[in-house]
Amino acid sequence: EGLLRWPSMGDSRVDGMLGPLVALVLLVAVAGLVRLLWNRLLVRRRAPALLGRWLAQSTATPVFLLILAVGTQLILAQLPGLRVSPSLNAATYLLIVASGTWVAYGLVKGVAAWYLSRIAPHGPGKPDAELVLLFRRVAQVLLLFTALTVILEHYNFKLTALLGVAGVASLAAALAAKD
Numbered sequence: 001e002g003l004l005r006w007p008s009m010g011d012s013r014v015d016g017m018l019g020p021l022v023a024l025v026l027l028v029a030v031a032g033l034v035r036l037l038w039n040r041l042l043v044r045r046r047a048p049a050l051l052g053r054w055l056a057q058s059t060a061t062p063v064f065l066l067i068l069a070v071g072t073q074l075i076l077a078q079l080p081g082l083r084v085s086p087s088l089n090a091a092t093y094l095l096i097v098a099s100g101t102w103v104a105y106g107l108v109k110g111v112a113a114w115y116l117s118r119i120a121p122h123g124p125g126k127p128d129a130e131l132v133l134l135f136r137r138v139a140q141v142l143l144l145f146t147a148l149t150v151i152l153e154h155y156n157f158k159l160t161a162l163l164g165v166a167g168v169a170s171l172a173a174a175l176a177a178k179d
Contacts, residue, residue: 023078027071035064058110062102069095093154101147108139 038060073092112132145166152159 024072024075027068027075031064031067031071034067035060038063054114055107055110058113059103059106062099062106065095066099066103069099094151097147097150097154101143105140105143108136108143112136 038056069092073089073096076088076092112135115132116129149159149162152162
């Protein structure tokens, strides 16, 4: 009898963990398959540059990470008798928020790139392109601010002062952009 004893296959702890571990392996396989199909069918297709292709190209990696993060979080919640460390839970939560934010920004970036390549060349020109780039930058800042707010709220930080500063900053930006 040593200090470590490996559980046997008949042990209920092993039998209870086998399903979630198989689910974790399947999750990685499915996420990899989705990523492969995403690239083959949507991104690399030689079809006309439709909006869907631009969106798929901009969101391929964050969707893959989002599938992995959400699936891992769900599977870890199902493991019986295994105490998942708070740092692992925090890491998967942060990955979910970061991936979700990245997907949203990928959508904005894809629409902006599609617009600049397909619509803007037929329009008035430079002012239109500058407005799209400004919109993309503002969307990026808003998405990062929202993600930061969600993460801080999850960890019970008081956000009233931060939201007040954001309100004053947006009012100053609006007054500065008035001209």
